[in-house]
Amino acid sequence: xxxxxxxxxxxxxxxxxRAFQNSGKALLVQAxxxxxxxxxxxxxxxxxxxxxNDLAExxxxxxxxxxxxxxxxxxxxxxxxxxxxxxxxxxxxxxIDNKNRRGVxxxxxxxxxxxxVDFSTIPICLESDTESDYKLLEELAKIISPLTYSxxxxxxxxxxxxxxxxxxxxxxxxxxxxxxxxxxxxQFGILKPLxxxxxxxxxxxxxxxxxxxxxxxxxxxxxxxxxxxxxDDNQKAIxxxxxxxxxxxNG
Amino acid sequence: xxxxxxxxxxxxxxxxxRAFQNSGKALLVQAxxxxxxxxxxxxxxxxxxxxxNDLAExxxxxxxxxxxxxxxxxxxxxxxxxxxxxxxxxxxxxxIDNKNRRGVxxxxxxxxxxxxVDFSTIPICLESDTESDYKLLEELAKIISPLTYSxxxxxxxxxxxxxxxxxxxxxxxxxxxxxxxxxxxxQFGILKPLxxxxxxxxxxxxxxxxxxxxxxxxxxxxxxxxxxxxxDDNQKAIxxxxxxxxxxxNG
Numbered sequence: 195x196x197x198x199x200x201x202x203x204x205x206x207x208x209x210x211x212r213a214f215q216n217s218g219k220a221l222l223v224q225a226x227x228x229x230x231x232x233x234x235x236x237x238x239x240x241x242x243x244x245x246x247n248d249l250a251e252x253x254x255x256x257x258x259x260x261x262x263x264x265x266x267x268x269x270x271x272x273x274x275x276x277x278x279x280x281x282x283x284x285x286x287x288x289x290i291d292n293k294n295r296r297g298v299x300x301x302x303x304x305x306x307x308x309x310x311v312d313f314s315t316i317p318i319c320l321e322s323d324t325e326s327d328y329k330l331l332e333e334l335a336k337i338i339s340p341l342t343y344s345x346x347x348x349x350x351x352x353x354x355x356x357x358x359x360x361x362x363x364x365x366x367x368x369x370x371x372x373x374x375x376x377x378x379x380x381q382f383g384i385l386k387p388l389x390x391x392x393x394x395x396x397x398x399x400x401x402x403x404x405x406x407x408x409x410x411x412x413x414x415x416x417x418x419x420x421x422x423x424x425x426d427d428n429q430k431a432i433x434x435x436x437x438x439x440x441x442x443x444n445g
Numbered sequence: 446x447x448x449x450x451x452x453x454x455x456x457x458x459x460x461x462x463r464a465f466q467n468s469g470k471a472l473l474v475q476a477x478x479x480x481x482x483x484x485x486x487x488x489x490x491x492x493x494x495x496x497x498n499d500l501a502e503x504x505x506x507x508x509x510x511x512x513x514x515x516x517x518x519x520x521x522x523x524x525x526x527x528x529x530x531x532x533x534x535x536x537x538x539x540x541i542d543n544k545n546r547r548g549v550x551x552x553x554x555x556x557x558x559x560x561x562v563d564f565s566t567i568p569i570c571l572e573s574d575t576e577s578d579y580k581l582l583e584e585l586a587k588i589i590s591p592l593t594y595s596x597x598x599x600x601x602x603x604x605x606x607x608x609x610x611x612x613x614x615x616x617x618x619x620x621x622x623x624x625x626x627x628x629x630x631x632q633f634g635i636l637k638p639l640x641x642x643x644x645x646x647x648x649x650x651x652x653x654x655x656x657x658x659x660x661x662x663x664x665x666x667x668x669x670x671x672x673x674x675x676x677d678d679n680q681k682a683i684x685x686x687x688x689x690x691x692x693x694x695n696g
Contacts, residue, residue, distance in 0.1 A: 302639055356622040368647055371652075407613030
């Protein structure tokens with residue numbers, strides 16, 4: 195069984211701890227947390243350390259820390275030639291100190307503290323310096339998800355940006371929808387079937403084929419009526435820019 | 446059984462024809478189409494007319510035509526005091542000629558020609574001039590969906606705008622995600638679980654609670670790295686505006 199140590203105690207770290215424990219197919223030997231108490235609801239006390247010098251031996255060390263901390267934490271690790279991977283969508287593999295073998299183990303999903311995720315549906319993007327380390331990472335990833343992808347640092351950066359568009363920005367559009375409902379005494383729930391169908395549609399149509407609405411059909415009078423109705427400057431700016439972008443796309 | 450006539454042959458008209466026929470609980474007595482052939486795959490020839498003077502008697506006439514055509518078509522109807530409703534999210538009830546009783550029957554969903562929809566999950570927004578007509582519309586709507594809402598013309602306009610944000614604009618963000626993947630030799634499918642989870646999340650969290658990402662956590666260095674990576678001016682403008690909007694929302 196592959197032995198894993200997880201370094202970090204944030205959202206991703208906690209979801210990974212849960213996933214490996216539930217799998218029963220990897221040995222989560224230890225986790226590191228600056229404040230060990232933050233992991234006591236997930237792990238026995240003796241499996242959590244706050245001292246790098248106490249880190250147990252493992253096949254793979256997963257650094258699940260903020261992007262800015264990857265270099266500093268990897269420098270502090272007291273061992274050499276271990277396999278150390280980070281979980282960031284945005285940081286390069288090179289950010290890891292090269293006294294160890296380096297890799298990336300990036301689960302492409304949005305993690306919130308109070309929302310369980312099913313890891314078996316999550317794509318895991320892998321990268322390493324050597325073929326043999328890639329195989330090791332792939333073996334580990336397959337324990338929690340069948341969806342593994344070889345993605346280099348540049349592609350991962352692109353993917354991270356694409357994820358910002360389809361997740362962060364999309365969620366913000368939901369938030370604006372929520373605001374508009376609230377201002378007009380409409381329950382937000384009425385939009386949920388539309389939100390679901392919008393996401394479902396791209397499983398059978400390309401996003402271009404799925405595009406509907408006044409911008410797509412260049413329905414200027416509806417667009418003008420909408421802009422006249424919207425009072426919030428920020429909403430107006432977003433409406434205008436995205437309408438132009440859809441129209442440009444459709445020539 | 447309520448007798449219904451559908452006037453129009455576009456996407457919404459065709460989906461409604463199918464829904465009422467499949468229900469077995471309303472009598473779709475006739476449909477009007479300028480080009481009757483467009484409906485022959487759905488209805489017997491003798492049930493389709495292209496002549497307003499041949500319109501059959503019905504309890505409810507559903508005008509499923511473009512917003513701009515609602516007034517003109519309703520004026521051409523040769524009868525008086527029937528219940529005539531349109532299906533538009535954006536047009537007012539008043540757009541219907543007042544020689545007939547007026548109403549709105551707006552299914553809040555995105556309809557594409559090549560994608561079946563399950564009407565039982567679609568909210569139907571109803572409006573009428575009188576209580577008794579509202580009851581009639583509600584009876585008809587409940588045949589195809591349990592989700593009926595009383596929504597006045599002003600609320601419906603707001604809802605239509607909210608729908609543009611959560612559907613049209615969201616789909617356009619998917620499209621940008623698709624473009625970014627393509628440019629970097631990544632299959633778009635890798636983003637689909639994230640898109641699904643983004644939509645699922647708002648069933649258990651509010652959009653504000655569900656918000657994650659560099660803008661939300663004011664991670665300036667990642668935002669700068671992203672903007673540096675993005676070469677397309679339009680993508681850059683959308684990234685910048687939506688990032689600012691998320692940051693403004695989170696104080």
